[in-house]
Ligand SMILES: Nc1ncnc2c1ncn2[C@@H]1O[C@H](COP(=O)(O)OP(=O)(O)OP(=O)(O)O)[C@@H](O)[C@H]1O
């Protein structure tokens with residue numbers, strides 16, 4: 001399953017905005033432990049450009065940790081993670097990996113957007129300012145361009161009239177939709193979602209899921225950690241089951257969710273669907 | 275964040291539920307309808323708090339007594355007060371006090387931000403250097419520091435650049451006395467001392483910002499400088515400002531320690547005068563009134579600064595005293611004109627007007 005492709009080091013991409021092209025994520029034999037306790041144990045996973053992958057698993061199984069290794073928010077002890085053949089945290093020279101300087105890591109990180117469980121919107125900035133913050137700080141756009149783009153993104157998530165609101169003046173579902181718009185502002189090739197709806201009241205979950213559904217249809221690479229089995233079945237091309245840091249089972253939702261092979265998966269699904 | 279979620283969704287919910295509860299059950303509905311009143315249609319009698327009235331009366335009485343003594347006790351010697359309040363010596367002293375306060379605040383908080391960032395840095399060299407600075411400058415009494423800076427020429431008659439570990443300054447050399455004037459010694463002493471305290475206040479504020487904020491900023495690829503100055507610091511400001519204002523206010527009065535290097539700031543100036551004419555009380559009142567004026571202005575500044583950084587932290591900002599007063603006058607005016615006081619729009623309303631009031635506040 002895990003073939004590491006040899007690719008030449010791509011040179012720095014210039015700042016000109018390119019039409020979104022989905023990215024390929026390759027996770028190869030990743031190990032990670034906290035203070036000697038293993039959290040990820042040899043996880044390998046290849047995600048095709050444009051694929052929508054749902055990661056399922058019991059609490060504490062390492063789902064968030066795995067997701068965070070993809071954009072180097074978490075370092076790994078062994079193995080490799082690449083996005084479009086590039087290491088986010090390292091540069092490869094010959095057979096050595098050199099740790100990159102922070103500014104370099106930050107630049108590469110912009111190809112991966114993240115949506116957090118707790119939204120993590122900047123509370124002192126308005127919805128619109130939240131979205132324009134990154135494009136402006138990274139000089140990707142002029143002020144007017146950034147505002148225009150942000151407004152378009154807000155409209156896309158159904159919040160065209162809420163740009164002037166501060167996050168605390170929005171409902172949870174609206175905040176999460178702003179967070180999604182913010183993640184989209186840099187045109188990332190890959191979008192990561194860490195339980196995007198688990199901090200929401202049940203009646204607000206739908207509006208966020210429908211935004212994610214639209215993104216899935218637009219051909220981006222999405223990696224979604226979720227407890228919404230029904231949603232995973234509907235949008236995911238592939239479902240991955242993680243338990244105690246090991247990738248136990250993966251396949252199309254019609255297989256993994258309907259006829260799970262591994263007893264741990266069966267147990268988990270029985271519990272969640274009960 | 276999660277706390278905010280709760281509050282964000284509840285109000286709408288609660289309202290809807292209450293409505294449903296009232297209409298859903300049909301049997302007691304008629305009963306309830308009879309009890310239901312429209313608050314705008316009837317007169318509401320507020321609760322009387324007799325204890326507050328008694329307490330208020332006592333306070334008013336005591337204050338009135340004090341004010342009465344101001345007019346009747348001629349030991350206050352208001353004539354002398356008036357004579358010296360705007361005198362050149364006093365005003366020059368005041369200006370010097372303000373200069374020292376501003377200088378020490380700028381040096382103190384500028385350096386304080388760097389020290390706080392240093393203490394939180396991952397590099398152990400930076401964090402221990404910052405720690406050592408704070409340890410040292412909190413240990414040495416300010417008075418000692420001032421005297422040392424002022425007399426630095428005694429320790430090092432010349433300062434310059436040259437061969438390391440020698441006193442051979444062949445590149446540049448200056449006499450310490452010309453480099454460190456009285457004023458420079460005061461700024462250095464007050465500023466460096468203040469930096470140690472400000473650093474801890476700022477660090478406290480930085481720690482109060484949720485780590486998810488840094489993570490989100492990092493995930494967006496925001497450069498370190500932007501993360502610190504645009505994301506973390508403005509949020510930290512909310513808890514920094516009240517303490518910082520305390521520091522600045524104590525600087526205003528604390529600047530009087532520079533008398534040890536014979537700088538005539540406000541308090542020293544007043545002392546010089548009353549040592550000459552022995553009118554101690556009126557001259558102390560001169561100083562006190564000036565200090566009160568300065569502190570009042572600073573407190574007002576603090577109020578608006580806090581308000582500025584509070585934007586986004588509450589759903590709707592409460593009106594400023596000025597806005598409240600304006601609203602009150604409008605209501606009274608409407609009453610006088612026999613109009614309907616209820617027709618005056620409330621000061622707090624939708625979020626958008628708050629934004630505009632906020633802009634005005636800046
Ligand atoms: N910084 C840390 N230090 C020590 N242990 C950690 C740390 N972060 C995570 N862990 C541990 O690693 C394990 C995996 O954590 P992770 O957050 O990836 O789980 P998860 O699958 O996302 O769970 P959940 O569904 O509850 O979010 C857990 O046992 C957790 O306690």
Ligand SMILES: [Mg+2]
Pocket residue numbers: 063064065194195
């Ligand atoms: Mg998690």
